[in-house]
Amino acid sequence: MKTYQEIDRHARDVNPDRQSAVYSVASALAEKRVNAFQRDYADPDRLRRLAGQIKQHTLEHLDHYLQMAETSFQENGAQVHFASDGTRCNQIVLDILKKNDCRKVVKSKSMLSEETELNGFLTEHGIDSVETDLGELIIQLDNDHPSHIIAPIIHKNRREVARCFDREGLGDYNDEPEVITRRARSYLRKQYMDADAGLTGANFVVAESGRISLVTNEGNARFCLAATRLHIVIVGIEKIIPGDRDLALFHNLIARSGTGQRLTVYNQFIGGPKAENQPHGPQQMHVVFVDNKRTEALASNCREILRCIRCGACQNICPVYRQATGFAYRGTYGGPVGSVLSPLLAGENFAQKADLPKASSLCGACRDVCPVDIPIPDLLLRLRDKGKRESSKKAGAGTPPMGIWAIMSTQPAAWKAALRLGYALNYPPTQAFPNPALQAWRSVRKFPPWRGGKFRRWMKDRKKSSE
């Protein structure tokens, strides 16, 4: 049916098989999450609130903690870089690689690298950059994009993966998951051995100890550092937490929130390059802190979104995401977190993404699952207000204008007149009036009979008869 919003159009046109596959994976993950929390904690909400407070505290003193992190990393022998935006980040990474004669990079999953489009940039400059997370590898081979924060190929089925591997020379068509993973494994082993540098993100950066924490289920981040000379970490400035002891809370929350695991399979803590007494490991560690509009988000009235630890729980639970699927959100991040983050990260192009916060029934399911207690619906609402104030056409599309309603709603006499006028809606010709909101309603639903003012009369009569 006719619709004015891009995300709604995407939902209408998405392949139904793909949509139902996304729906079932997302709801399975959401169910695992709730079971994990119920099984292990008497009061999970207290943990979520505590984690939210820790991250909020860190964000409010980010200047302090960022400096602390820089000093700690340097004391550990790592080199620290700061990138104001994605372009700068990519350039810093390229410069480090060139300076050290690195031609091949193995990289673990990083949403930030999607934000900065790092792989494309490196390829352009003659660097071979290979994704090692299975999902991300498939995305890279297919020249595709991840459509989910933690399940990048949620939109693909195994037949598509088998066709991809066949096409790319990883083995003749076979869609057995075990065969697919074995082939990926043997393909990747060679890549690890050939690579000069390992590139990772960081799930958490500990300011006090100069340590990064990486959580994976495939162990690929670890392999990226096994046979390489150089380790580059690219990380958003919001990933900092104050101390090592905070990791206990966050590790427990991120695993349960993302996949319903008690703990991810591989948990790495890396605090600097290879020490002299260590037999293996990269001789250099570079940490690139990336701003890319995060400071602007921090200054906005939606700063709580920077608490996000990218677990994907809000995406999994979101009934709108389940219908629309990830690409509907036109950006690195899909689902509720994307609807808040993308418009903020768009900076001066906010208006282009101002429709995203509209794609929510404001049911609040995302707020209830967020491991860092981000009031996502409140942030969506604040961004709707911003979209309206900045007259974004994308944001306003399909939303009925509120001017006349506001006049009626502040003048009881006009309100009562409207209650009488509404009876016109009970006649089919009136219902056909070409008002977009009316037609959008009628395209999928029937109107109940208008009964305006009947309750008021009943109240009056009741009062009279009791007097």
Next chain:
Amino acid sequence: MEYIARKIPEGKKLLFMATCICDAFFDETAKAAVETLEYLGCEVDFPEGQTCCGQPAFNGGDWKASRKVVRHTLEVFKGVAPVVAPSGSCTAMLLHGAPLEFEEEEDLGKVQDLAGRSWELADYIVNCLGITEWKGSFPHKIAFHRSCHSRGSGSVAAARQLLSSINGLELVEFGEENQCCGFGGTFSVSFPNISAAMGQLKIDHVAATQPDFLVSADMGCLLHLGGIIDKAGKNLPRLHLAQILRDSLKNGGLL
């Protein structure tokens, strides 16, 4: 989520907010709520100047227009008496939405005062009046749709407590009970495809249990779900929680 702390009101005098949706379409719901409250000995005052709580523009992003309407609502419902509405959604607007859009306004205090005395019907009956069991009987199988705007308040537990105590009433469980029905106010017209798909999913889950009635504490959800059901020509009657409470009393000869 934590709402503004509310004081349990003294006495049984209250201001009734019928809600615009009942004012326009669902007078039966508002009547049932009034009859129920009066049965409980409440002195129900209906301020004639009331219109809408301001939520459509708040959710639609037009906070400037919404604040005008909220200011009107503040005026209409001024005083110290609790405001009771047969809607979790309109109540959530007063409890949480209005304070959010007034954060930087001078009259935030007034908005917070109203929030501090706003109650959804079931929440009021159970948590203010202290009633935990409902008299009479309602010998039917019902599916209770928990409206999302009752999340984080006492309303859902209160409604369930009242319903499950009614003689003869069978409360059925259905699939994905906690998922939103897809109404979402202006969302329902700006995202009709997604909204309808969410609604259909809810209806399919509910219909699979073959209840006599689909019940909610919010007519917004029922307006949307009912619209889809009626458009498809299906037979699934809907009732508001207030209608069940009142009809239960009637069936028991108490009203």
